[in-house]
Amino acid sequence: MSTTYENDIPKLYGSCVFNDREMRAKLPKDVYKALKKTIENGTHLELDVANSVAVAMKEWAVENGATHYTHWFQPMTGVTAEKHDSFIQPDGDGEVIMEFSGKELVKGEPDASSFPSGGLRATFEARGYTAWDPTSPAFIKDHTLYIPTAFCSYDGQALDKKTPLLRSMEVLSEKAVKMLRLLGNNDVTGVSTTIGPEQEYFLIDSELYNMRKDLVFCGRTLFGAPAPKGQEMEDHYFGSIKPRIAAFMHDLDLELWKFGIPAKTKHNEVAPAQHEMAPIFETANVAVDHNQLTMDTMKKIAARHGLMCLLHEKPFEGINGSGKHNNWSMSTNTGENLLNPGKTPAQNIQFLVFLMAVIKAVDDYADMMRISAASAGNDHRLGGNEAPPAIVSIFLGDELTAVLESIENDTYFGKHDKVELDIGAHVLPHFTKDNTDRNRTSPFAFTGNKFEFRMLGSSSSVSNPNIVLNTAVAEALDQFYSELEGTPAEDMEHAVHELIKRAIKKHKKVIFNGNGYTEEWIKEAEKRGLYNLPSLPDCMPKFIEDKNVEIFTKYNIFTKEEIFSRYEIFLENYVKTILIESRTMADMITRDLLPAISEFSGDTALNAANKKAFLPNIKTTAEEALVKKLNDSYIYLTENVANLKDSVKEIECMEDMQAAAEACRDTLLTGMDAIAACANEAEALIPDELLPYPTYEKLLFSV
Ligand code: ADP
Ligand code: MG
Numbered sequence: 001m002s003t004t005y006e007n008d009i010p011k012l013y014g015s016c017v018f019n020d021r022e023m024r025a026k027l028p029k030d031v032y033k034a035l036k037k038t039i040e041n042g043t044h045l046e047l048d049v050a051n052s053v054a055v056a057m058k059e060w061a062v063e064n065g066a067t068h069y070t071h072w073f074q075p076m077t078g079v080t081a082e083k084h085d086s087f088i089q090p091d092g093d094g095e096v097i098m099e100f101s102g103k104e105l106v107k108g109e110p111d112a113s114s115f116p117s118g119g120l121r122a123t124f125e126a127r128g129y130t131a132w133d134p135t136s137p138a139f140i141k142d143h144t145l146y147i148p149t150a151f152c153s154y155d156g157q158a159l160d161k162k163t164p165l166l167r168s169m170e171v172l173s174e175k176a177v178k179m180l181r182l183l184g185n186n187d188v189t190g191v192s193t194t195i196g197p198e199q200e201y202f203l204i205d206s207e208l209y210n211m212r213k214d215l216v217f218c219g220r221t222l223f224g225a226p227a228p229k230g231q232e233m234e235d236h237y238f239g240s241i242k243p244r245i246a247a248f249m250h251d252l253d254l255e256l257w258k259f260g261i262p263a264k265t266k267h268n269e270v271a272p273a274q275h276e277m278a279p280i281f282e283t284a285n286v287a288v289d290h291n292q293l294t295m296d297t298m299k300k301i302a303a304r305h306g307l308m309c310l311l312h313e314k315p316f317e318g319i320n321g322s323g324k325h326n327n328w329s330m331s332t333n334t335g336e337n338l339l340n341p342g343k344t345p346a347q348n349i350q351f352l353v354f355l356m357a358v359i360k361a362v363d364d365y366a367d368m369m370r371i372s373a374a375s376a377g378n379d380h381r382l383g384g385n386e387a388p389p390a391i392v393s394i395f396l397g398d399e400l401t402a403v404l405e406s407i408e409n410d411t412y413f414g415k416h417d418k419v420e421l422d423i424g425a426h427v428l429p430h431f432t433k434d435n436t437d438r439n440r441t442s443p444f445a446f447t448g449n450k451f452e453f454r455m456l457g458s459s460s461s462v463s464n465p466n467i468v469l470n471t472a473v474a475e476a477l478d479q480f481y482s483e484l485e486g487t488p489a490e491d492m493e494h495a496v497h498e499l500i501k502r503a504i505k506k507h508k509k510v511i512f513n514g515n516g517y518t519e520e521w522i523k524e525a526e527k528r529g530l531y532n533l534p535s536l537p538d539c540m541p542k543f544i545e546d547k548n549v550e551i552f553t554k555y556n557i558f559t560k561e562e563i564f565s566r567y568e569i570f571l572e573n574y575v576k577t578i579l580i581e582s583r584t585m586a587d588m589i590t591r592d593l594l595p596a597i598s599e600f601s602g603d604t605a606l607n608a609a610n611k612k613a614f615l616p617n618i619k620t621t622a623e624e625a626l627v628k629k630l631n632d633s634y635i636y637l638t639e640n641v642a643n644l645k646d647s648v649k650e651i652e653c654m655e656d657m658q659a660a661a662e663a664c665r666d667t668l669l670t671g672m673d674a675i676a677a678c679a680n681e682a683e684a685l686i687p688d689e690l691l692p693y694p695t696y697e698k699l700l701f702s703v
Helices: 020-026 029-041 047-063 102-106 162-182 206-210 213-218 243-258 284-304 345-364 366-372 398-409 463-484 489-510 519-528 536-543 546-554 560-614 621-652 657-683 696-701
Strands: 068-072 084-086 088-090 096-098 128-132 139-141 144-153 191-205 263-268 274-279 307-310 324-332 444-446 451-453
Touching: 020 029, 020 047, 029 047, 047 102, 047 144, 102 128, 144 162, 162 191, 162 284, 162 324, 162 345, 162 463, 191 206, 191 284, 191 463, 191 696, 206 213, 206 307, 206 696, 213 560, 243 263, 243 274, 243 284, 274 284, 284 307, 284 463, 324 463, 345 366, 345 398, 345 463, 345 489, 366 463, 366 536, 398 489, 463 489, 463 546, 536 560, 536 657, 546 560, 560 621, 560 657, 621 657
Parallel strands: 068 144
Antiparallel strands: 068 084, 088 096, 128 144, 139 144, 191 274, 191 307, 191 324, 263 274, 324 451, 444 451
């Protein structure tokens, strides 16, 4: 459709989106106004307005080549779902017209009985429904009009990742506005959370990808001898981009821009074949939708270039895996970033309150923050000296830490040059922002005017972490509000000072500006009483602890049933993933590696025998040692694969999902590690041409 605009990016940008420009052009004025009101204030949309919007949307979509529409939603599978319906409507005379009604726009009923619901929806009561989210714009992809929707059960239980996110954004907005009012800010009527998710990914040749069952079935390699060169030269990070990759990146940008996704930065990452794309931040739910669409588009564009885009958190052992940095802040409808330190003391009071609310939120719900990033894939990264450890702490930088310390200790803050001090006149210190201090090892870092949550895995939706963050910050603001409520305006500075003093005393344990990758920190964190939850099975019991159930039900983010259904789904997903990995490993070792070992040791033995027959005195000790080593590996692998298969069978029969998840971690993952170690050694001895699958060397260095 819009390839014609390739040399006119402003025209190309958003050309596949039913955006504000299109709405204004296509909708009657009063309809446009009503829709805007719904988008901005969340007011109910009348059916006649919806009808009018549907007609305009369809006209625009058909003009732009769409034949179908779909309610696009985000079930608990981790990927998006869609079912396409065409616009055609027989007119009775053997011809068709293109039709789309308000009802079809607003609500859909996919027969969605097969999506995970964690017991929320009995299969006989399979009807879930999708409801239009007008705050995320509809777009056209592959001749289909995509309508972003929430997915719920008939009695209103959320079955997706969008519904609770929207709920959490609303709660945060309400609490933030209330707090701003209390602090004397009367202009703001809404606060939205903003997210900029930086996306890491790998690109490998798709022919090679198709030759490895582990990549095809698990998204990651399960074993593989390391290539002679890994990432130790640090020559890939920000390195010059190879032509084939550059062509991919260019096409990706164009495609994302068409969807109105503000792709901004692209570069090579640390590991060979690893790259990153960062967009400009957007409102949370739009950013979440756009990140899903980005991941999808990356795969599609990669295929066009004969490449496969790997979004798994740990596709290769021995080199970095991929994550996603969730840059997060709060922004008022008057355009103010609430985490911007600001220039006046009044702005600073506001900033300190919101900053402190985030610190409190992250400290109080550190377990939930960690859980929000938990998955079988991401467990391989957290704590592996490539990503933050599984302990949630906050990096504030020296300056802000000193500011908070000065408040805690009633000392004035003036040591640092960059600080403008306002002694006497104001109780709170006056400072300017400094974001030069960066600590890449912190899971939750303040970076000047936003926080960057760095625990996320590359493949997951960014929804969960933001649901937790929004809700926890809303709760902190609410508590602060009750502490400050009723304070006369002239005493507010002092009251805020006292509030922060109390709060920082209580929550400073979560602040850590040092190197998060060290052993000392793990010990220190334990002393401080911070959570260290290395694996998903460690996380899940916390997920259903009273304090966590309480906060999410209190704000109607989740019902109790929704929490327990999600708990089941998380565990099940983990167990299923590791079972698939184990079966795939057993298959690859048995049918790919063992025959290669056997063939090569046979060849070697035969060659040695031939040599001896030819020259009876010749030494064949090297061949003998090699055959012996290969044979030892053959035996070890055979036995261990048999054990692995037995354990798989046992776990498949387990009904207690928590116990099954622990067994997956303790038996299957450790079993697979031992097999991988032996397989890697054996593989390194065998010529490439005897291996039916490509090695790390080929996978990582051939593009
Ligand atoms: P870097 O981290 O590489 O220095 P930036 O700080 O410019 O780069 O931005 C990193 C990401 O953070 C980008 O996606 C950017 O859009 C996002 N970001 C910047 N400001 C905010 C904000 N107020 N809220 C959410 N995300 C933001
Ligand atoms: Mg960053």
